[in-house]
Amino acid sequence: MSGGEQQRIALARVLAQQPTVIFADEPTGALDTATSERVLDALVQIAHSPGRCVLVVTHDPRVAAASDRVLFMRDGELVRELVDPDVAAVSETLAEVTASAAVAGSEG
Numbered sequence: 390m391s392g393g394e395q396q397r398i399a400l401a402r403v404l405a406q407q408p409t410v411i412f413a414d415e416p417t418g419a420l421d422t423a424t425s426e427r428v429l430d431a432l433v434q435i436a437h438s439p440g441r442c443v444l445v446v447t448h449d450p451r452v453a454a455a456s457d458r459v460l461f462m463r464d465g466e467l468v469r470e471l472v473d474p475d476v477a478a479v480s481e482t483l484a485e486v487t488a489s490a491a492v493a494g495s496e497g
Contacts (some may be wrong), residue, residue: 392419450479
């Protein structure tokens with residue numbers, strides 16, 4: 390099986406159990422564009438269901454922008470937060486956080 394097929398099966402197993410909280414680490418990482426959109430749509434629908442929550446870890450601004458709230462972390466610390474962001478805001482903030490990490494790294 391390909392990585393994308395394995396990822397879809399893992400997601401289907403989780404969704405079939407209807408958990409209260411879903412933890413998703415790079416949920417679209419190995420998927421094609423059309424499947425990524427379907428996965429994101431499903432996660433957003435679940436996240437907006439009463440009594441349910443979805444936590445996503447991603448480096449993809451498009452995936453992050455599908456969230457209601459985006460937290461940016463560096464070295465285990467919260468450094469920024471966006472509420473109801475769009476792709477441009479996530480991309481810009483990610484670039485700023487990455488640039489400040491590079492500056493901090495060159496100073497030490």
